[in-house]
Amino acid sequence: MVHRVRLNVLLAACLAGLAFAASTLAETVYVTAKTAQIRSGKTSLDPVVANLQYGQELDVVTREDRWIHVQTTSGAKGWIYSSKVSSTKPPGTENELAALGQRYRRGDPSVTAAAGARGLDKASEGYADRAGITQQHRDAVDRMTGYRILDEEVQEFLKSGRLGEYAE
C-alpha cells in the first residue's frame, strides 16, 4: 500500500515535471506587423479566427512552410503568416525610458505636443518661422503628416500584387 502511494507520488511528480518542461520549452513569437490575423487554415482565404495586436505574444504549436500554427494567451488557435511574427519582442510605443526622457525634458508640454491630429506641431512651426520656410513647403509637410492610407487598402494592394500571405 505504502509502495503504491509512493509510486503515485513519483508519477505525479514526473508528470508535473514534464508539464513544466513543456511549458518552458514552448516557443513564443510576437506579432511584428501593425495588423495581423490568425486564420483557420494555411491560406489567406481561410476565415479569420482572431485579430491580433502589434507586440502580442503567441505560443507556437507547429510550423509548416511559411505558416505557423499558434495559440493566443486567451486560447484561440489558428494559422499566421510567418513574416508577421518574430522571436524577439518588437519595440513598443510605450518605451518607458523614452517617455520618461521626453516628460523630463519637456518643461512646457505645449512645446512638442501635437497641435492636432494632423499638421505641424509647435516646435516645427517655430522652426519654420526661424528658418524662413515658405508657406507652400509648410503645407506640403502638413499634408504629409495628415496623409492616411487605411490598412484595408494596403491589404487590397498586397492581394492584387499577390504579395505576403496572398502569394500562395
Next chain:
Amino acid sequence: MRNRLSSPWFVVGLGLVTTLTLSGCPEIQHVAERAARQSGDERLARAIHGTGQLIGGLLPIGPEEEESIGQAIALQVIGRYGGVYGQPELTRYVNLVGRAVSLTCDRANIEYRFAVLNSETINAFAAPSGYIFVTRGLLKAIQSEAELAAVLGHEIGHVTQKHILDVIQRSKQISGVAEAGLAYASRNPDAFKNVIDGAVKKLLDEGLDQGKELESDRLGVVFASRVGYDPTAYLTFLNRLRSIKGDDRAFFKTHPNFSNRISVVQNALREQGVKPGGALLTERFAQRAGGRL
C-alpha cells in the same frame, strides 16, 4: 576640512534626486536643489542640478520629440529639393508600396509617410518619425515595384534604427547648446533650430556614416523580401545606378561606393537565408509610376 561628498546631505540628496528625477518629478528636484542651497551647500545644489540635467539629456528621445524633429527636417528636405511633386496618384502608389514594406519592418508601430520630391537628382531621404522622400530622378531610374520596395525599405531602415536621432544625441553641437542637451533645446526655439540645422547638414550635405548606409541596405532587402518581393531586384538596381553614376564624386560624398553596397547586400541575403525569387511587379510599376514621371 570636512569632505562634503561623504556628507549625509550629499548621499540623501543624490539618492532623492536620482529617484525623483527618474520618476519624472523635476519640480521635486528643484525643491531638493533649493533645500541644499538653503543649507549652505552650494556644491550639492549644483550637483543635484547637474545630475538632473545629465539624466534628462541621456534618456532616449520620446515619440513626440521624434515627431517634432521629423517634421522640422522634412521642411528642409522639401525646401531644398524642389518641393513635393504634384501627382496624387503617384504619391498614393509610393505610399502603398512603402506602407506594405513597413507593415513587417522592425518598427511597424509608427506611421510611415512617403512623398515624391520634384527633383531630377537621384536620391532618397528619411527623417525621424517615418517621413520618407524619394526624388523624381530616383523613380525614373527604377524599373520594377520590387526595386522601389527595397529602396523604400532602405529608408525605412534608417527610421527603424533611429539613425538621425543617434546623430542628434551624439552631436557635439547639442551638447554645446547646454549640458541638458535636448532639454534646453526643446524649451528654446533658437537652440532647437541649431539642433535641426545640424541634423540637416549631416543628412543632406555630409551624409550619414557609411556603416549606417550599409546597415540600411541590408535591412531594405530583408524588409522587402518579407513582403514577398524578389530581393535580387535591389542588386539589379544598385548595378544600374553604378552604371549611371559611375564615379560621381558628389554622390559618393554622401554614400558608400556601389561595389561595397552590392557586396554587403549579397552577404546579407546569404546570412539571412533570403532566397531569390518573389514578385517583381514590373508592369504594375510601369502602369502606376512610369507614365507619371
